[in-house]
Structures are given as structure tokens and as C-alpha cells.
Amino acid sequence: MSRHATPVPMTARKSGPLTGEAQVPGDKSISHRSLILGALAVGETTITGLLDGEDVLDTAAAMRAFGAEITEAGGVWTVHGVGTGGFAEPADVIDCGNSGTGVRLIMGSMATTPITATFTGDASLRSRPMGRVTDPLAAFGARAHGRQGGRLPLTLVGAADPVPVRYAVPVPSAQVKSAVLLAGLNAPGETVVIEREATRDHTERMLAGFGARITTETTNEGRVITLTGQPELSPQTITVPRDPSSAAFPVCAALVTEGSDVLVPNIGLNPTRAGLFETLRDMGADLTYENLREEGGEPVADLRARFSPDLRGIEVPPERAASMIDEYPVLSVVAAFAEGRTVMRGVKELRVKESDRIDAMAQGLRAAGVEVEEGEDWWIVTGRGFGDVPGGVTVESRLDHRIAMSFLILGLASNRPVTVDDAAPIATSFPVFEPLMTGLGADIARQTEPA
Numbered sequence: 034m035s036r037h038a039t040p041v042p043m044t045a046r047k048s049g050p051l052t053g054e055a056q057v058p059g060d061k062s063i064s065h066r067s068l069i070l071g072a073l074a075v076g077e078t079t080i081t082g083l084l085d086g087e088d089v090l091d092t093a094a095a096m097r098a099f100g101a102e103i104t105e106a107g108g109v110w111t112v113h114g115v116g117t118g119g120f121a122e123p124a125d126v127i128d129c130g131n132s133g134t135g136v137r138l139i140m141g142s143m144a145t146t147p148i149t150a151t152f153t154g155d156a157s158l159r160s161r162p163m164g165r166v167t168d169p170l171a172a173f174g175a176r177a178h179g180r181q182g183g184r185l186p187l188t189l190v191g192a193a194d195p196v197p198v199r200y201a202v203p204v205p206s207a208q209v210k211s212a213v214l215l216a217g218l219n220a221p222g223e224t225v226v227i228e229r230e231a232t233r234d235h236t237e238r239m240l241a242g243f244g245a246r247i248t249t250e251t252t253n254e255g256r257v258i259t260l261t262g263q264p265e266l267s268p269q270t271i272t273v274p275r276d277p278s279s280a281a282f283p284v285c286a287a288l289v290t291e292g293s294d295v296l297v298p299n300i301g302l303n304p305t306r307a308g309l310f311e312t313l314r315d316m317g318a319d320l321t322y323e324n325l326r327e328e329g330g331e332p333v334a335d336l337r338a339r340f341s342p343d344l345r346g347i348e349v350p351p352e353r354a355a356s357m358i359d360e361y362p363v364l365s366v367v368a369a370f371a372e373g374r375t376v377m378r379g380v381k382e383l384r385v386k387e388s389d390r391i392d393a394m395a396q397g398l399r400a401a402g403v404e405v406e407e408g409e410d411w412w413i414v415t416g417r418g419f420g421d422v423p424g425g426v427t428v429e430s431r432l433d434h435r436i437a438m439s440f441l442i443l444g445l446a447s448n449r450p451v452t453v454d455d456a457a458p459i460a461t462s463f464p465v466f467e468p469l470m471t472g473l474g475a476d477i478a479r480q481t482e483p484a
């Protein structure tokens with residue numbers, strides 16, 4: 034459930050130049066996958082750079098409940114895995130907190146093992162659709178009993194005699210793709226997942242790294258991913274790269290805050306994740322990739338972001354949406370400081386994240402004096418240009434870390450302060466956000482008085 038009994042109001046005020054280095058934490062998507070695949074391998078996986086955000090800690094707790102032994106010492110995590118199909122039945126309800134990735138991938142990883150588990154989460158996660166995962170898991174032979182609309186709390190009865198599945202993912206979702214692939218691990222034969230639009234491919238890369246037989250072909254149906262079931266996964270030594278979705282916040286803050294020059298080192302630029310940075314450059318941002326290199330088969334660079342007073346609104350290519358899906362809230366903040374309209378289409382998925390992110394941002398931006406139009410799967414922000422965003426509002430973060438952080442970035446460059454009613458959800462993905470941003474020179478502070 035929610036581990037935050039009392040809200041933490043936080044206020045951002047117009048700030049001087051942001052300067053220095055922003056060492057952002059480990060990638061959230063890769064951190065979840067490292068723990069889950071570590072738990073499904075036979076033997077000891079070690080992980081460094083794991084994000085110690087609440088979402089990932091909930092996944093670690095879940096993996097322990099399924100029988101893996103997980104310890105941490107000096108920033109090195111050790112996972113003693115139980116092997117594909119080796120999960121034990123948890124003795125209690127699995128609480129995935131705020132994490133869609135956690136609950137959906139974990140459901141996939143147990144769906145083809147003959148055990149039963151009940152999942153729940155906080156009020157945000159309990160409102161999110163789970164049928165998108167339990168439908169394909171039913172094709173393997175698993176049975177789900179949830180609330181109306183397949184919502185949590187939900188009990189999943191794993192298949193005793195799983196069959197492999199061929200599944201075309203109907204929405205662009207790496208979580209659905211990954212749940213099916215993880216279920217396919219314990220089904221005999223070939224499981225095939227087809228996705229029309231490429232979504233983040235960390236599961237495919239990591240499964241190959243753990244020794245599974247997995248291939249990806251691009252055909253006119255889209256990406257066709259074929260996994261051979263029942264491999265013995267070999268434990269790995271994993272270094273988690275830093276999270277481009279977290280890097281987005283200091284990068285965007287520097288672009289809109291006068292005089293800024295910020296370096297964000299060692300950011301993974303996997304093309305399935307880097308859409309925001311391309312979009313910002315298309316808008317005229319002074320954002321450069323320094324020291325571009327390959328690490329662990331992935332492109333990595335140090336990002337340098339400097340104050341960019343002449344940003345222009347653009348039409349974001351809709352085919353880029355999956356590669357920047359979590360970054361639209363903060364992009365809409367940058368768009369408020371640009372000249373002209375930023376048009377974002379093909380983004381219906383934003384309505385089923387931790388909150389309805391189009392509605393959350395549109396309401397808060399309008400209250401701050403920025404024009405926003407919206408439809409079911411699009412929205413348009415009409416920028417006011419640098420120096421002309423009024424601000425002066427308190428907005429609701431709606432149990433959504435990205436909404437909280439985005440509005441705090443708005444407050445750094447708007448004319449009057451911006452307060453978020455509850456910044457506690459930031460700890461799900463970016464526990465060091467506040468010290469990191471204040472270390473760069475941002476005027477962000479917890480409020481002692483109620484908002």
C-alpha cells in the first residue's frame with residue numbers, strides 16, 4: 034500500500050544558474066529486470082548500480098517472497114536465484130507499491146509455475162489496468178481473479194501445464210511484452226511476441242545475457258521476438274547504467290534556468306529510451322552528447338545541457354512516443370518555456386500511468402498560466418517563451434513521481450513559485466532528487482507549513 038502516511042509538500046522557486054555534475058541513479062527498468070532474472074537463474078548474480086528506489090525495493094522484497102535470497106552490502110546486491118520454474122508459493126500478499134513494471138513483470142515470471150500469488154499496490158497501482166497482462170498469461174494456462182476491469186488486488190494461479198504462446202501486443206508496452214517473455218521462460222517450446230512499435234528492449238537484451246535463446250526479427254508485422262522456453266539461466270555480473278528517464282529532470286531544468294550549464298555523466302542512450310533528448314535537440318536545445326561510447330553493448334554518453342532561451346515548439350514525431358513515454362510530462366514543462374506550439378500525438382498510454390499524465394499536467398500547467406489543449410491521445414502546449422510563465426500555484430502530484438518532479442522543474446523558471454502537494458512519490462524512482470537538484474543550485478525545499 035502507500036508507505037507514505039503524511040504528504041511532503043515541496044516548493045520550487047526561480048533559481049540562479051544550475052551548474053555542476055548530476056550523478057543520477059541507476060536505471061529503474063534495468064534494475065527490476067536484474068532482480069527478476071537474477072532470481073530465475075541458478076546461482077549467484079551480483080548487481081552494482083541498482084536503483085534503490087521504492088519501486089525496485091518492492092521488487093526485491095517480492096523476489097524474496099518467491100524464494101530467492103537477496104542481500105546488499107556496500108552497494109553490491111547479491112541474488113541467489115532458484116531457477117526457471119523454481120519459485121516457491123509466497124506466504125503472504127505481494128505488495129508492489131507504486132510500480133506497474135514490478136507487478137506486471139513479476140506476474141509474468143510466476144504465471145507458468147504451479148503456485149498461487151495475490152498482488153496489490155498503492156491507490157495508484159490499484160487503479161491501473163492489469164487485463165493487458167493477465168489476458169496473454171491466460172493463454173499460457175494461468176488464471177487471474179481480480180477486481181472489476183482486472184484491477185488489483187488480484188490473485189494469479191500459475192499454469193500447472195503451461196503451453197507456449199504467440200502473442201501480438203495490442204498496445205505499445207514493454208511491460209506486456211516482458212511479462213509474456215518471462216512467462217515463456219517456463220513453457221516448453223517457442224513463445225513468440227510481436228510488437229508493432231519498438232518499445233524498450235531491456236528484457237530481450239538481458240535474457241540473451243543470461244543465456245536464453247532469443248531472437249528478434251523486423252518484419253512487416255513489426256518486431257517478432259522468439260524465445261525458446263525452459264533454458265537454464267546462468268547467473269551474471271550486472272552493472273546497471275544510469276537512468277535516462279531520471280537524467281531528463283536535471284537536463285530539462287538546465288535548459289530552462291537562466292545561465293545554467295550542467296553535465297549529466299554516463300547516461301544510457303539505448304535508442305528505445307533516448308527519444309526525449311532527440312526531441313529537445315529538435316526544439317533547439319543546447320544539449321550535447323560528450324564522450325559518446327559503448328558500454329555493455331549499449332551507447333552511453335555524458336549529457337551537457339546549457340540554458341536555451343530560444344526553444345521552439347515542434348510536432349513530436351508520434352513514432353517516437355514509445356522511446357520517450359515517461360518523459361512527456363517534463364517535455365510539456367520545457368514546451369511551456371518555448372515559443373509556439375508543441376504537439377504531442379499518439380500518446381494515449383499516458384492516461385494509464387501512475388496517474389492520467391495528460392490530465393495531471395494539463396490542469397497544473399493551465400493553473401500556472403499556460404495554454405493546453407487535449408484529446409484522448411494527444412495534447413498541445415502553447416509555449417509562452419522564456420521569462421513569461423506566471424507559475425504561482427499548488428498542484429497535485431497524484432501519487433505520481435514524474436508529475437511531482439516535472440512541476441518542481443516548472444517552478445525553477447516560472448515567475449512565481451510552484452508547490453507540489455506531495456513530493457513523497459519521488460522516492461519511487463529518484464530518491465536523491467532533492468539533494469541532487471539543490472546541489473546544482475536549484476531553490477527547491479520541503480515546506481514545513483501545510484501547502
Ligand SMILES: O=C(O)C1=C[C@@H](OP(=O)(O)O)[C@@H](O)[C@H](O)C1
Pocket residue numbers: 061062063133134205206207208209211233358359382
Ligand atoms: O518495461 C518497463 O520497464 C517500463 C515500460 C513502460 O511502461 P509500459 O509498458 O506500460 O509502456 C514505462 O512507462 C515504464 O516506466 C517502464
Ligand SMILES: C=C(OP(=O)(O)O)C(=O)O
Pocket residue numbers: 131132133134135359386387435462
Ligand atoms: C510509468 C512508470 O512506471 P511504472 O509503470 O513502472 O509504474 C514511470 O516510471 O514513469
